[in-house]
Amino acid sequence: MCIYKFVVTMFWALYLYDRDLVYPRLLDNFIPQWLNHGMHTTVLPFIIIEMRTTHHQYPSRPCGLIAVCSFAVGYVIWMCWVNHVTGVWVYPMLEQISPLAKVAFFSCLTVLINIYYVLGEILNSYIWDCSKCVLDTDKAKAD
Numbered sequence: 001m002c003i004y005k006f007v008v009t010m011f012w013a014l015y016l017y018d019r020d021l022v023y024p025r026l027l028d029n030f031i032p033q034w035l036n037h038g039m040h041t042t043v044l045p046f047i048i049i050e051m052r053t054t055h056h057q058y059p060s061r062p063c064g065l066i067a068v069c070s071f072a073v074g075y076v077i078w079m080c081w082v083n084h085v086t087g088v089w090v091y092p093m094l095e096q097i098s099p100l101a102k103v104a105f106f107s108c109l110t111v112l113i114n115i116y117y118v119l120g121e122i123l124n125s126y127i128w129d130c131s132k133c134v135l136d137t138d139k140a141k142a143d
């Protein structure tokens with residue numbers, strides 16, 4: 001779930017800053033705007049619906065953060081491999097920055113995705129606080 005929040009946030013933040021960094025105008029010829037929104041916008045309402053309808057059982061925080069970091073590192077390795085094989089970066093903005101800036105950028109994004117994970121865990125426990133649910137049910141029965 002934190003991955004989808006990350007996609008929505010990062011894509012639209014970069015798109016608003018400079019569209020050509022993440023979605024060059026050339027893609028409009030191949031990918032219609034409705035499909036772009038389908039990939040980068042409509043996931044947000046579904047995240048909110050899922051959060052309200054599904055109680056997620058999170059692993060311990062260290063295990064969850066290790067899993068999220070592993071995914072982030074795997075994704076960065078995949079992007080670098082694609083660049084190595086094709087000579088083209090998956091995201092055009094990566095062509096614009098130095099190797100040191102790429103390391104800083106990937107590190108900051110990994111921190112951000114970890115923050116999203118922790119916020120999702122906190123929000124999930126707030127929404128689905130079982131001890132509160134039990135107290136409310138017992139209070140209703142007593143009345």
